[in-house]
Amino acid sequence: MKGLFYEFLVRVSRWIGPWFAALFAWIVSSGFFLFRPGMVAANVSFFRSVFPQKGWPNIVGLVWRQFHHFATVFADRVRLAQNQSFSCEVEGMEGFEKHRSSGRGGIFLMSHFGNWEIAARLFARKGFPLVLHLGQKQKEQIEGKQKHDMARDGVQVVSATAAGGSPFDLLESVRVLREGGFVSIAGDRMQSEGQRRVEASFFGSRLNVPVTPHLLAMKTGAPIFTLFTVRLAPLRYRIRLGEPYFVPQPGGHHAREEALRQSVTRYLGELEEMVKKHPEHWYRFDA
Numbered sequence: 001m002k003g004l005f006y007e008f009l010v011r012v013s014r015w016i017g018p019w020f021a022a023l024f025a026w027i028v029s030s031g032f033f034l035f036r037p038g039m040v041a042a043n044v045s046f047f048r049s050v051f052p053q054k055g056w057p058n059i060v061g062l063v064w065r066q067f068h069h070f071a072t073v074f075a076d077r078v079r080l081a082q083n084q085s086f087s088c089e090v091e092g093m094e095g096f097e098k099h100r101s102s103g104r105g106g107i108f109l110m111s112h113f114g115n116w117e118i119a120a121r122l123f124a125r126k127g128f129p130l131v132l133h134l135g136q137k138q139k140e141q142i143e144g145k146q147k148h149d150m151a152r153d154g155v156q157v158v159s160a161t162a163a164g165g166s167p168f169d170l171l172e173s174v175r176v177l178r179e180g181g182f183v184s185i186a187g188d189r190m191q192s193e194g195q196r197r198v199e200a201s202f203f204g205s206r207l208n209v210p211v212t213p214h215l216l217a218m219k220t221g222a223p224i225f226t227l228f229t230v231r232l233a234p235l236r237y238r239i240r241l242g243e244p245y246f247v248p249q250p251g252g253h254h255a256r257e258e259a260l261r262q263s264v265t266r267y268l269g270e271l272e273e274m275v276k277k278h279p280e281h282w283y284r285f286d287a
Contacts, residue, residue: 010081018234021078025071033067039285046284049203050275062279069280072231073115079235080121081149088122092225092241099223099244100128105177106244107217107224108184111271112283114229117150118237120184124154129181131156131173133191170216177222184227185213187267189284200264203272214263218247218256226267228274230281242270 013021033040043063044056051059080086090096099106108123108130110116124130132155147157158172173183190197190210197208217224226242247263250256275282 010078013078014082018075018079018082018084022071022075022234025074026068029067029071033064042286046203047279049205050279065280066282069231070283070285072234073117073283076115076231076235077117077146084235086118086121086235086237088118088237088239090122090239090241092243095243096225096241103180104222105129105179105181105183106222107177107213108182108227109187109213109224109267110184110227111186111188111274113188113271113274114278114281114283115231115237116184116186116227116229117146119227119229119239120150120155121153122239123182124150127154129156129176129179130154131158131176131181131183133173133183133185134159170212173216174220177216177220183213183216183222185210185216187213187226187264188271198261198264200261200268202268203275207268209264209268211260211264214247214260214267217263218249218259221246224263224267226270228270228281230278240274 009021009024013019040060040063043066044059047059047062048054051062054062076086108119110119120130120132132150134157147159150157177183188207188209190208196211196215198211199206199208201207202209213224216222223244223246224242225244226240228240230238230240232238245263245266248259250259
């Protein structure tokens with residue numbers, strides 16, 4: 001979506017109400033469902049592996065809800081652009097606060113599940129230095145507006161192109177972690193072609209996932225917090241923070257590779273659990 005049109009929707013929604021943006025997003029999602037059969041088929045195939053006991057009509061209905069639930073991300077983004085407040089209840093905050101009291105940073109391992117933007121804004125507003133790594137879609141002007149809005153909340157956004165990000169971006173993340181800040185990286189999707197990857201099992205299929213966040217945890221000694229955001233209502237969310245865990249750095253190449261693989265397996269296991277509980281929050285449309 002072009003940036004100017006996004007601004008138009010924000011202005012119109014401010015004038016006549018946020019329902020306008022929500023309706024527009026619903027219509028666009030319906031169009032994708034009706035006119036992108038390949039995308040629908042890919043998600044039907046994925047959810048059949050997640051819920052083999054469900055019949056085809058139920059799976060198609062689930063994909064319909066998934067497409068329209070994704071529209072809520074855009075609708076809530078418009079509400080945020082209008083400076084509306086949002087509320088979050090956080091599960092696992094006790095373990096997070098205990099770690100924070102040590103003055104050490106950590107890695108938020110996010111996914112294409114729920115609205116990660118809400119989680120990033122929440123922790124930044126709490127005063128935690130946060131670097132958010134994103135994949136970059138070419139020629140998508142709306143990303144610049146989104147980046148600007150998040151910067152106002154104190155989120156430093158780093159984008160990677162298809163050819164890969166700058167090594168200085170990771171050096172900045174290392175600095176932030178060592179100074180007690182936090183870094184957020186998606187763990188379920190490759191952000192660039194040159195990114196280091198590992199093959200792992202996800203709902204019985206083999207999936208290439210980035211090893212970067214796990215390697216960053218190993219090299220810096222910072223713990224990983226898996227993070228999942230569930231939308232309860234417009235601008236009302238529940239964030240689930242997993243218990244922090246560390247990725248050891250044993251001696252020997254094979255031992256280190258196994259430690260990384262175990263960390264990836266643990267993360268994907270938690271992601272599988274969340275997808276089963278809240279399948280409409282799964283926003284990988286090419287899975």
